Amino acid sequence: AQKITQTQPGMFVQEKEAVTLDCTYDTSDPSYGLFWYKQPSSGEMIFLIYQGSYDQQNATEGRYSLNFQKARKSANLVISASQLGDSAMYFCAMREERMGAQKLVFGQGTRLTINP
């Protein structure tokens, strides 16, 4: 079963607009972490934001925020005031922390294109 689902293969947004990238997940582990990474064409995965399953508030990091809806098992990334440099692939990932598991499980990614 797919643990991380990103349903938007591609998104096109005008510069300065806000954008929401969708991510749903599936786990029976009560303790887990959710991550978003950005992968520009250079290939490096850049960490953006983290949300723990027990965190009461949505995570924020500068222009990035994570809309965490635990009951719906969704962890959407919101980018405010998009910039041309935001054009990249974006991956949602989950770490199930039961029994000390460390690996990240990634979704298929969403390619975001910011138009001037």
Add this chain to the structure above:
Amino acid sequence: GAGVSQSPRYKVAKRGQDVALRCDPISGHVSLFWYQQALGQGPEFLTYFQNEAQLDKSGLPSDRFFAERPEGSVSTLKIQRTQQEDSAVYLCASSTGQQETQYFGPGTRLLVL
């Protein structure tokens, strides 16, 4: 400070050749991970080290894949008798410890002809 570095950045191998991919983690990071990313896909976990101990190798696709980290810092991923399906980007990540954020290197793009 310096991030995770990987070498070579690009590798072309003939089918059947052995290859070795190197990862230098961030200084002081005790946890090290290898992932494989096929074209157009998200990365998939291969293996995980805590210091020199390989604690999880459940993602290694076959016994042709072997990873080591003998002194708890630099790691090498070795692929023996490469096949075309091994063509992918191999990403290395490190973290300060358990349950911490993983920081990735630029990857090694392997093409097997």
